[in-house]
Amino acid sequence: MTSSQPLRVQLSELRAVFELIMNYISNSEGEDLFIDKDYFWAIAPGDLFNIQKEPEALGIGRVSESWEHLERLLAGHYDPFPYHLVWLADILRALGTSSRQAARRD
Numbered sequence: 001m002t003s004s005q006p007l008r009v010q011l012s013e014l015r016a017v018f019e020l021i022m023n024y025i026s027n028s029e030g031e032d033l034f035i036d037k038d039y040f041w042a043i044a045p046g047d048l049f050n051i052q053k054e055p056e057a058l059g060i061g062r063v064s065e066s067w068e069h070l071e072r073l074l075a076g077h078y079d080p081f082p083y084h085l086v087w088l089a090d091i092l093r094a095l096g097t098s099s100r101q102a103a104r105r106d
Helices: 013-029 063-074 085-094 100-106
Strands: 038-044 058-062
Touching: 038 085, 058 063, 063 085
Parallel strands: none
Antiparallel strands: 038 058
């Protein structure tokens, strides 16, 4: 894939991958997951995919804050919008790299 050709992702395949992973985690970890870290480095959206230069500034994000946004969505306080995917990604990254999960990859 070159930079001039965007990656095509079918929503049905993305859902299927997500379901496979969630089913695996449910079977191996149970329904309650624990994230052992809260703060993370955040890169501004305008800098995140510009690999031609280093980000001008790093910010600090919080997994707990990202989860609060998703809880508000579930409670009906928001209509869904695309940036909810970014908050979901924060949670998924934290789960995928938690100390417990990292130990399983070794």
